[in-house]
Amino acid sequence: MTIALYPDRFDPVTTGHIDIARRAASLFDHLVVAVEDVPSRTLFSTEERVELFAKAVEDLDGVTVKAFSGLVVDYARKESASVLVCGIRAVAGFEAEFGRALMNKRMAPEIESVYLMTSAELAPPLRHAGLERPMGGLSGIGAAKERLRRETS
Amino acid sequence: MTVAIFPGRFDPVTIGHVDIARRAASLFDRLVVAVYELRGGTLFSTEERVALFEEAVQDLPEVTVKSFSGLVVDFAKKEAAHVLVRGIRAVTGFEAEFDMALMNKRMAPEIESVYLMTSLEHLFISGSRIREVASLGYDVTELVPAHVAKALRGKFSDG
Numbered sequence: 001m002t003i004a005l006y007p008d009r010f011d012p013v014t015t016g017h018i019d020i021a022r023r024a025a026s027l028f029d030h031l032v033v034a035v036e037d038v039p040s041r042t043l044f045s046t047e048e049r050v051e052l053f054a055k056a057v058e059d060l061d062g063v064t065v066k067a068f069s070g071l072v073v074d075y076a077r078k079e080s081a082s083v084l085v086c087g088i089r090a091v092a093g094f095e096a097e098f099g100r101a102l103m104n105k106r107m108a109p110e111i112e113s114v115y116l117m118t119s120a121e122l123a124p125p126l127r128h129a130g131l132e133r134p135m136g137g138l139s140g141i142g143a144a145k146e147r148l149r150r151e152t153s
Numbered sequence: 154m155t156v157a158i159f160p161g162r163f164d165p166v167t168i169g170h171v172d173i174a175r176r177a178a179s180l181f182d183r184l185v186v187a188v189y190e191l192r193g194g195t196l197f198s199t200e201e202r203v204a205l206f207e208e209a210v211q212d213l214p215e216v217t218v219k220s221f222s223g224l225v226v227d228f229a230k231k232e233a234a235h236v237l238v239r240g241i242r243a244v245t246g247f248e249a250e251f252d253m254a255l256m257n258k259r260m261a262p263e264i265e266s267v268y269l270m271t272s273l274e275h276l277f278i279s280g281s282r283i284r285e286v287a288s289l290g291y292d293v294t295e296l297v298p299a300h301v302a303k304a305l306r307g308k309f310s311d312g
Contacts (some may be wrong), residue, residue, distance in 0.1 A: 002180065023265055027155065027236065083180065088268070094247050101270040112176055115241070115268035117254040 004083035004114070005076045007034040007068070011042045013053040016118050020087035021053075023116055025063050032079050033057070033065040034072070073108035084113045157236035157267070160187040160225045164195045165301045166206040167283055169275035173240035174209075176269055178216050185232050186210070190222040196284050196308060209298045226261035235264050242271045242279065 004024055010017055010033075025031045033053055037046045044052065046067045054065040068075040076084060084104065088094055101113040159177055163170055163186070178184045186206050190199045197205065199220045207218045221228040229237055237257065241247055254266040278296050287293050287305045294302045 027265060027267070088251075094241075098241075098243070098270060102273055105270070105272070112180060113270055114180070115270070117251060117258070117266055117268070119258065 001030070002028045002083060003030045003032065003079060003081040004028040004085050005032050005034050005072070005079060005081040006085040007036060007072045007075070009036050009038065009042065010049050010053055012044050012049060013056050016087065016089065017053070018056050019119055020085065020116055021057055021063060022060060024085040025057075025060050028083060028085075029062065031063045031085070032081060033063060034075055034079075035065065035067045037067045037069040071107065073104050073111055076111050077108065082111060084111055086113060086115050087118050088115050089118045154183070155181040155236060156183045156185065156232060156234040157181040157238045158185045158187045158225070158229050158232055158234045159238045160189060160221075160228070161239075162189050162191065162195070162280060163202050163206055164280045164284065165197050165202060165297060165304065166209050167275075167278045167280060167297050167301075168295075169240065169242070169271055169278045170206070171209050171298060172272055172275060173238070173269055174206075174216060175213065177238040178210075178213050181236060181238075182215065184213075184216045184238070185234060186216060186218040187225070187228055187232075188218065188220045190220045197304070201304070205298075205301050205304060208300050224260065226257050226264055229264050230261065237264055237266045239266065239268050240271050241268050242276055 004027070006021055006024055008017065021031060021033055035046060035050045035053060042049070050065050050067050057063050057065065066079075072084065076082075086097055086101075088097060097115065101115075104111065104113055157177055157180070159174055161170065174184060174186055188199060188202050188206060195202070203218050203220050210216045210218065219232075225237065229235070239250060241250060250268070257264060257266055283293055283296060283305075288309050290309075292302070293305060297305065
């Protein structure tokens, strides 16, 4: 039973993230989407970020979404995950990932970092897609918050 | 049952390649090391490259080594593999990989390309560098499996 962990801030979850989650879920027995509970300012609260991702993948079997804090490798061990999944968008994203992968390997040699390439159509920077593309009069972020409010009230 | 393929030229297999194969084999049910058939232009023939890799992974029962020609994605489909594993050594290797991954995804969207980061200690080891320094007399014993170092000595010795 191979459990994979997909950690990130997901502030908020984008179509690129969902694509990676979907593909990772098809590769491994179980995927834990690990939403970083960080002390620094995020646009969405931890609870909101977890809720948004959970909604986005509710149709997928074998995926759970949880919040965590502290070192990714510590949380991976807690979840019995032997794999860390990361999405790489383009060459620019890679340098940071490389250093991070080696550090994680240093801290937890038994955990394998595995990289998936973002799909071509999603390759342009998507982290702020919600901020830049208005959706029916509301900004993406506004629309996401509105949807969250509607669906959780 | 997840079958992954690990394609490459492996001319010859290095300890970096073996490390990637080992790690990939622990992630998936079966691994097929796919040695690309190149007619000419390689130091070791296809048969030699397959044999050298086989010996390097003989302790891994879930790994088989085969040669192939044509498109990687076609070979993957033939092997019922839907994962394609590659190791990334450093930033310089990445652009070509990214390019290749997108093309492979275009040709076979059901096949997932998965990348493993090379270990720090293997970062500088590539087939081409090994061939180069070995041809100039450097003893690459610790950079390739022992039987490969021997095979390289055989290729470049005078006798």
